[in-house]
Amino acid sequence: MALTLMKGSEAIAEAAIRAGARFFFGYPITPQTEIPEYMSARMPEIGGCFLQAESEVAAINMVYGAAGTGERVITSSSSPGVSLKQEGISYIASAKLPCVILNVMRGGPGLGSIQASQGDYFQATKGGGNGDYHLLTYAPASIQEAIDIMMFAFDKAEKYRVPVLFLADGIIAQMMEPVEMPEMVDFKVDPEKKPWAATGWKPGDDPAKRAVINSLYIETEALSVHNESLQATYREIEKNEVMWENYKTDDAEFVITAFGTVSRVVKSAVDELRAEGVKVGLFRPISVWPFPSDALRETAVRDQVKAVLDVEVNEGQMLERRDQAEDPRNEGGYVNVCRI
């Protein structure tokens, strides 16, 4: 297949459409505004729906509504906007609605800046909205990887009935790279596969099939059962969906950890250091929730490894400072985690 030179934001938007997304609800914010702009032109061409909501809060609730009918729905924003969406994301997670959410991270906290950042790692992987829930969260390092993940993101979202979050950053949305764009997926809602979706129940139909898209469980026992079922799903995801990359770590004495676009800078550094004879490698989580803990332990906790360096465009959220205080040789402890 031929390579096409594409801007990240437009390539991700096109990939979403090819993966079956037919509904986009969003609100402009730098550095991801090209995504809604692209969608506004492209969706009508394919009979899809682009709607600029009055706010991020409204947009995520429109996602809740449309996703509840079983359609493939996507929304996109950047850090401050994603913060506004957190309430709705919590409701969507509880109501078990599949959808895809893009966070093109910019600097924070607060209004921050429009430069690329990785400052929303905590928010993405450790909560965000209220309650015990997780999003299947991917941190692509290239435009191509974002496209490739998008092509299975909706399938995963529907398999587990969880929202999928792309934790991207401003660089990936704003840069251009040659990419291979897959063919269009022929997606139609199959009511048999989505018995939970609101597709037109009427009196006389099986009462068990009446769709109630809901996150309220006023009886504590019922809420407990609901939470247990959510947690069981998360354990399944942890078991099946961990993704990472090891780059030249087999004989590495130094392991550098990084996610997203910054890992590509690290990769170049690894190659340069290798040329100077330094045995160094890169460990890169691709899924940041679930986090590839076992793979990182196997990579980093080895006798030959002298140090682990963590490189993030934040103050060290992925490998938190508490890891440093642990005995370097105890289970789960990494050797001399340094931060750059």
Added chain:
Amino acid sequence: MSVVFEKTQLLTDKPFHYCPGCNHGIIHRLVAESIDELVKEGKLEAGNVIGVAPVGCSVFAYDYFNCDMFEAAHGRAPAVATGIKRAKPNTLVFTYQGDGEKIVTIFVNNAIYGMTGGQMAPTTLVGQKTTTSPYGRKEEWCGAPIKMSEMLAEVPGAYFIQRCAVNNTPNIIKTKAAIKKAMQYQLEGKGFCMIEVLSTCPTNWGLNPVEAMKWLEENMIPYYPLGVKKDKGADAK
């Protein structure tokens, strides 16, 4: 013996949890009967209706309306309904609560936050005592109560806005006619429709049901005048 009256199939058999004298029960029935009648009149395909429940005492409306239902976050029902309507453009989509789509909003105005135990709402009348306005609402401190129907009638996208009450039989009949008209407008692809229904909250007003109805008539209706605030359909004729 012939059947002269049956409960509409658009309501489930689950008993309402509402307080004695509360108007939600009447309004639920009017909404459900309107949908039912539209189906029987061949204007709406059975099952082609999705409702959105709010946060508030009617949060459990998904247990009562016998159709596919969504429960929305507080204040977000119109946005949720917008998402549903875009995905299901030929479906009658209604929200039960209190801009901007070809949907029908049933806005129940009882001048108080009932579910949480009677706090001041944007619609609480001046002088009205609630648990967060224990000395009575003061306009210079809290602003004036919002007249939603008059406000939304000014929005260009609004097609039909009417304020009703269910305090007596003639008004109940008028309310149902308004709800049904709003639903018909939606099915015809017109704009946003809202029916504001003045309602009692005896429990949190601290009145018995009869006193509450009297209070509604003497205090709410003068401030919130009943009637059609906008009807582009009638204007066109």
